[in-house]
Amino acid sequence: MSIKVMTSQAEKAYTLLQSDAEKIRKLIEVQLENLTMPQCPLYEEVLDTRMFGLSREIDFAVRLGLVEEEQGKQILSELERRLADLHDLTVQR
Amino acid sequence: MSIKVMTSQAEKAYTLLQSDAEKIRKLIEVQLENLTMPQCPLYEEVLDTRMFGLSREIDFAVRLGLVEEEQGKQILSELERRLADLHDLTVQR
Numbered sequence: 001m002s003i004k005v006m007t008s009q010a011e012k013a014y015t016l017l018q019s020d021a022e023k024i025r026k027l028i029e030v031q032l033e034n035l036t037m038p039q040c041p042l043y044e045e046v047l048d049t050r051m052f053g054l055s056r057e058i059d060f061a062v063r064l065g066l067v068e069e070e071q072g073k074q075i076l077s078e079l080e081r082r083l084a085d086l087h088d089l090t091v092q093r
Numbered sequence: 094m095s096i097k098v099m100t101s102q103a104e105k106a107y108t109l110l111q112s113d114a115e116k117i118r119k120l121i122e123v124q125l126e127n128l129t130m131p132q133c134p135l136y137e138e139v140l141d142t143r144m145f146g147l148s149r150e151i152d153f154a155v156r157l158g159l160v161e162e163e164q165g166k167q168i169l170s171e172l173e174r175r176l177a178d179l180h181d182l183t184v185q186r
Contacts, residue, residue: 009102009157012157012158013157016153016156016157049145052142052145052146053145053146053149054149056146056147056149056150057149057150057152057153059150060109060150060153060154061153063109064102064105064106064109064159065105066157
């Protein structure tokens with residue numbers, strides 16, 4: 001497959017993964033901003049489910065050779081750090 | 094993107110989705126074959142999680158333009174039929 005074509009497909013895949021990650025990031029930010037409000041118990045489950053879904057997409061993109069494993073790991077670990085922050089702040093309250 | 098290249102990437106994506114679906118199908122078959130044994134309560138949750146993961150992969154492949162939405166729906170609905178069979182047989186026992 002020509003490099004040029006692979007890159008456009010790979011770029012599209014990476015951009016899609018980043019935008020999916022961004023949606024989860026926004027969910028986390030909303031929760032962080034509303035820490036003073038009573039926590040919706042399901043929130044962590046919603047985030048866990050979204051994270052699992054994103055991890056399946058990343059794994060699929062890596063197996064397709066569209067995204068490097070390292071790139072995928074970075075997307076997930078960045079979100080996991082934010083989730084950990086959210087969890088710590090929630091527990092401290 | 095040249096048709097030829099798209100097809101090879103699309104074929105690879107579709108083949109990956111089918112092999113992931115096959116893994117779930119095997120899980121269902123094992124459960125069907127062992128219906129006489131006490132049911133592992135987590136089994137349905139494992140299958141649900143796997144189905145959710147596969148649906149995220151399919152959605153990702155469709156958004157990437159690698160797989161037709163209809164193709165994705167067929168993969169899922171075939172598995173859902175088997176899951177329904179499994180559920181019916183489990184409930185009848």
